[in-house]
Amino acid sequence: MDNKITEKLVERYERVQFAVHKKAQLLMRGEIGEELTTEQHATLRHIKHFGPSTSTQLAEAFLVKKSAITAIINRLIDKKMITRRRDQNDRRVIYLSLTDYGEEIYKQCEDKIHALVGSFITQFEPKEIELFLNTFEKLEKILDKQILDMSEGAEK
């Protein structure tokens, strides 16, 4: 009984998550003139959201090693979308910021995503959206706690 629902949930979640991911990938590809990978977009998003950030902060946010961030950052710098700036108080630290071009590309991506999601929203009842948001908020809290617990051992 309960097993059936679990299975259904997993299956349906996986299919939607796959479809959303693919859709987002297609959105980031080509249409804007610049190709952005999922990770590159997430990096721009983090910096836009939290302001100038360090590799360490990005690594913690994405739950990957710092060397992985270095690689992504190098590619974004090649694309002239972000810049490095050394902290003068602590000269080990490097702050990463968006260039004007980075801001521009990021904005174009956001517009695309928002337009897409906006078109979805019209097909749902306000009540459905409300409940969706609440469920996800709850889910997020549960997951965050669990992931923190699990990755604590693996963290450096």
Place this chain on the structure above:
Amino acid sequence: MDNKITEKLVERYERVQFAVHKKAQLLMRGEIGEELTTEQHATLRHIKHFGPSTSTQLAEAFLVKKSAITAIINRLIDKKMITRRRDQNDRRVIYLSLTDYGEEIYKQCEDKIHALVGSFITQFEPKEIELFLNTFEKLEKILDKQILDMSEGAEK
């Protein structure tokens, strides 16, 4: 007004999707004795679900090129989780099936996932789960149609 909701939806969805993905990754890593990547797990899942499959079918299901499937398959064969079997009617075709070992590892993964999701379920109202399922079903249909439209040009 509507803009605000779109933004919230995107943000919340992205955070949950990230958390779920990381959580699943951690689940597949080590705990079972065998490491499975997301793609390897999805491949086992597809074969388990649809029975002996071809590279072409997997490539279509995952929306990647066939050469990407070849690489994943080779690694799963190295791990002795699947086998190739030539079709005798059409000798171009190769069917991929799970080995007993593959079945065993896959089952262990599923059990882990179901246990996890089962533990989530208890924290939600039946009504919430019902609506969640319905919303996702609706979302899936919308996305499937859109992705089909978008990738039609890109398909080979």
Place this chain on the structure above:
DNA sequence: GTCATATAGTTAAACAAGTGAACTATTAAA
């Protein structure tokens, strides 16, 4: 029946993302 074409799958080169370990600087602490 034979020749052109389509289909199934592999291979190889190149790129993006990731890990792990060794490394350079710089700062903090004993």
Place this chain on the structure above:
DNA sequence: TTTAATAGTTCACTTGTTTAACTATATGAC
């Protein structure tokens, strides 16, 4: 001041991906 810790990079290796060239088999036009 010598030792620790921290921030970041580099390098070798793995996985997943695309593109393009390739092999082998099947289909179809004539």
